[in-house]
Amino acid sequence: MTRALRLVLLQLRVNIARAAAYRADFIFNGVMTLVSMALALLPLLILFDQRKVVAGWDKPSALVVMSYFMAVEAILEGLINPSLVDLVERIRTGAFDYVLLKPVDAQLMVSTSRQEPWHVIDLAGALALAIYAFGLRGEPPALVDVLLGIALLVTGVAAMYAVFIACAAASFWVVRLDNLVYLLGALFDTARWPVQVFRGVWRIVFTFVIPVAIMTTYPAMALLGRLDGRTALATVGGTVVLLGLARVIWRTAIRSYTSASS
Amino acid sequence: MRSAAARTVRAIPTLLRIGLAETVAYRAEFIVWILTTTMPLIMLGLWTTVADEGPFQAYRSEDFVAYYLAMLIVRNLTGSWVAWQVSEEIRLGTMSMRLLRPLHPMVAFATSHLAAIPFRGLIAIPVAVALLVSSGASALTHDPAQLALLIPSIALGWIIGFACLFALGCLAFLVTQTSAIGNIYFTLFGILSGYLLPLDLLPSWISRVAACTPFPSMLGTPVRLLVHPMARGDALELLAIQGAWAVGAIALALTAWRVGLRRYEAVGA
Secondary structure, eight states: OHHHHHHHHHHHHHHHHHHHHTHHHHHHHHHHHHHHHHHTTHHHHHHHHHOSEETTEEHHHHHHHHHHHHHHHHHIIIIIHHHHHHHHHHHHHTTHHHHHHSSSOHHHHHHTSOOOGGGHHHHHHHHHHHHHHHHHHTSOOOHHHHHHHHHHHHHHHHHHHHHHHHHHHHTTTSTTOTHHHHHHHHHHGGGGSOGGGSOHHHHHIIIIISOHIIIIIHHHHHHTTOOOHHHHHHHHHHHHHHHHHHHHHHHHHHHTOOOSOO | OHHHHHHHHHHHHHHHHHHHHHHHHTHHHHHHHHHTOOHHHHHHHHHHHHHHTSOBTTBOHHHHHHHHHHHHHHHHHHOOOHHHHHHHHHHHTTHHHHHHSSSOHHHHHHHHHHTTHHHHHHHHHHHHHHHHHSGGGGGSOOOHHHHHTHHHHHHHHHHHHHHHHHHHHHGGGTOSOOHHHHHHHHHHHHHHTSSSSOGGGSOHHHHHHHHTSSHHHHTHHHHHHHHOOOOHHHHHHHHHHHHHHHHHHHHHHHHHHHHHHTTOOOTTO
């Protein structure tokens, strides 16, 4: 266990060193992403310029959802996605064999192989947006809500990780299905909006099939002090189920892995 | 010079066949790529909820349905990912192989994308059917002459988008990290082309900025022809603007290629 942890920290250190080698890129990429995120706020601003409330959400609370989206996306792009792109590439070239040969858990190793540390800048942007939203609202969140909001941010990221690793495992069967990760990224864009603004089939899909509600809406509701205990528990439970499922899919996929190099 | 052009023309049927074979070979990948354009559907879900509580500016619920389904069709037919292909080939050095051929790489990329159009059409047809049976049908243009202009308009939109993306890909000649610039491009594209929101819903200063860029000509114009009845003269004017941007975008792409090529380091060669 300690060995695995040491290896994870080592991979992290290598990636920070790599990022530090390109300092100008670090700042440039971070600022560029911040600008594009700010531009992406436009539809929300236009919408709430005309309407006070949409599907029970006013502007400040919708902005809180948006800040959760930015935070989860920053973590996704910074911690999870680079590793998966790396994994798909290794599967295609056959270099994944070397990972399997090592006496540590392969899922842990591939999940932590690459990071892009400049996304901490986006994370700071997300925090600033949340603070601004609560400023608009006029009252700060209660301490217990903050704690629950942070806890659910963690489960939201975990849920997202589970979905992504399950899809990456699919590339064992269908090599070069790395686009699946892009498809998920596109669907994840839905998480910018509170799930309640979608109706009927949409909401069922985004709550249960592709659980974007778990990733941003429920955590935001927790921070706003609106989430009831049952939904909070269901969010945690749903995340655990997703993580378990992802692990099963990963194990099954590994068993049918036929190396590309042999 | 004439022989170079004749050679290119002679190569095109073969290139199209290769492109078709590639698309068939990577069909799973291709379909997933097409499915990635879900943004119009997400926005459709959002804005119909909003419009059901009362029209949003001039837009009723069925106007949003027509707009976003039309957008899905046009985006499907005109989208390309040539920027990634170009920058990836430059980064990995595989571009060298293309330089050996007596054919401009832009033509090679363009034919391989054109070859995929029939498949894109297959995906667009069910969307078109959905549009015709949905509430959005009432908000469509019925003037056959205006609908006929849709074909050149979509073709021009494709050319403008393709050439701009090709130029964007050529940035990889100059800088190693193009992904952040790509992000900015796509954010601007999303807003200024009408992909995220109809351009007339944007604050007026943003629509004015948009009008000075090629972005509306890529997507907004064909969609407008499809959902917005207008005078013949206005429609032709829109098409003329598209034509001008197409010429400009191709010139930009060719310049970017020539300037960039001088800096090419042929990594890995």
